[in-house]
Amino acid sequence: MLKAVILIGGPQKGTRFRPLSFEVPKPLFPVAGVPMIQHHIEACVQVPGMQEILLIGFYQPDESLMQFLEAAQQEFNLPVRCLYLQEFAPLGTGGGLYHFRDQILAGGPEAFFVLNADVCSDFPLSAMLDVHRRHCHPFLLLGTRANRTQSLNYGCIVENPQTHEVLHYVEKPSTFISDIINCGIYLFSPEALTPLRDVFQRNQQERQLEDSPSSWPGAGTIRLEQDVFSNLAGKGQIYVHITEGIWSQIKSAGSALYASRLYLGQYQITHPERLAKHSPGGPRIRGNVYIHPTAKVAPSAVLGPNVSIGKGVTVGEGVRLRESIVLHGATLQEHTCVLHSIVGWGSTVGRWARVEGTPNDPNPNDPRARMDSESLFKDGKLLPAITILGCRVRIPAEVLILNSIVLPHKELSRSFTNQIIL
Known part of the structure; x- marks a missing residue:
């Protein structure tokens, strides 16, 4: 019997995803x-033997x-439950696991x-399970490779190349x-929950010694990476399985657009039925494209x-659409160009x-390149990045919106370049 836990964070974790996270919880954003x-x-x-998520x-x-959980349970015929943390402060990547250990x-x-919600991957879970059943390690981490510069932005793993121990x-x-x-x-x-218990108890003792009521809300904070992995590395408990498959973080709207590209490419293997195909009298399809069955697209x-x-999207005559996501209920009128x-x-x-x-895509000439952590500003100026139109934005005819972010419910009257329209 197996289970899976997906760590979905909370509203305070979606700040880099604004203004899109204003409308739906970040884990429900369509990719x-x-x-x-x-x-x-x-x-x-x-995964065979999976009993609950x-x-x-x-x-x-x-x-x-x-509504999503109810639909998922019906579609996959598997219990999918959400456990809500009500503490005054976030409990870290491991605190929630310990809190709901029972x-x-x-x-x-x-x-x-255990899967972080804000990652894109082909999820080689069966391969990880095979490794686990052969060696029964308490902790097995999925790893991939990045170039030397970008590796500094992630948790870095030094392994024994023969045994794959961290x-x-x-x-x-x-x-x-x-x-x-x-x-x-x-x-x-x-038994991996035992080190989490040890961290929790140590934190409780330290808070009591500090004798400060204001420190109590953080007493249950457990950071898997710093408090557990770093301390147990080299002690025969943590191992790594390295994947060559697709992987990216989804920290911002730009990385969501990149993740959409990766998943669309993966659909050729996993869900070919989701990819649109060119048909007589239909729109011209170039590469990997997903069209919801209720969308209306001009030929x-x-x-x-x-x-x-x-x-429910409407795409008018002569529209050109490339490397983009068009969300529910949007309308692209005749001859618009969205890139x-x-x-x-x-x-x-x-x-x-x-x-x-x-786009802020990884270097295509470097197979180990990853998405950079996008910064909106440099020297007080908005950096060129993907354009984001928030919910219910109205763009007038014959204007250019370039490298800009438009907050929800705005009705523009002219062109904008490199601006955040509040």
Whole structure:
């Protein structure tokens, strides 16, 4: 028997995802046509012996989240439950696991997966399970490789190349440690919760010694990376399985657009039925494109590569759409051009308008390159990046919106370049 835990964070964790996270919890943002965490769930249900999937986070009971969970349970015929943390302060990447340890261990699972919601991957869970069953390690981490410079932005793993034991672990080191980085996808044995208990008890003792009531809310904070992995590295308890498959963080709208591209490419193997195909009398399809069945797309539109069109979207005659996500209920009027952009829910782009952004993709000539952590500003100026239209934005005809972020419910009257429109 197996279980899976998906760590979904909370509203305070989605700041880099604004203004898109104003409308839906970040884990439900559509990536390649389906909610972000549906990719995690679909991977988990493919593992033989999976009995339950638990979502742990700080979101208050939310109607959209509850509707998603009900639909997921019906579609996959597997219990999918959300466990809500109500503490005054976040408990870290391990605090939620320890807080809900009884629910995780109920039924006696032989092991449980732990997946961060804000990662994109092909999720080689079965391969990780095979490694676990051969060696029964308490902690098994999924790792991948990054270039030397970008590895400093991640948790870095030094392994024994023969046994794959983690000898040293450093979260975001100041100097180069290793090109093997932590993917935020784990497989734990039940006994892995013992070190989490030890950290919790140590934190409680330290808070009592400080004798400060204001420190109590953080007493349950457990950081898997710093408090557990770093301390147990080199002690025969933590091992790494390195994947050559797709992987990326999803920390911002720009990385969500990149993740959509990766998943659309993966659909050729996992979900070919989700990819649109060119048909007589239909729009011209170039590359990998997802079109929701309820969307209305004019025959003269040209779509792709790497386009995702959501529920109830209207795409007019002569529209050109490339490297973009168009969210539910949006309208692209005749002859608009949308490139490297995200068009928000219910937004309208007028005729002959152009909405364009600048991608921040990994270096295509470096196979180990990863998405950089995007910074919005440099020297007080907005850096070129993808264009984001928030919910129910109206773009007039014949204007250019370039490298800009438009907050929800704005009705523009002219062109904008390199601006945040409040």
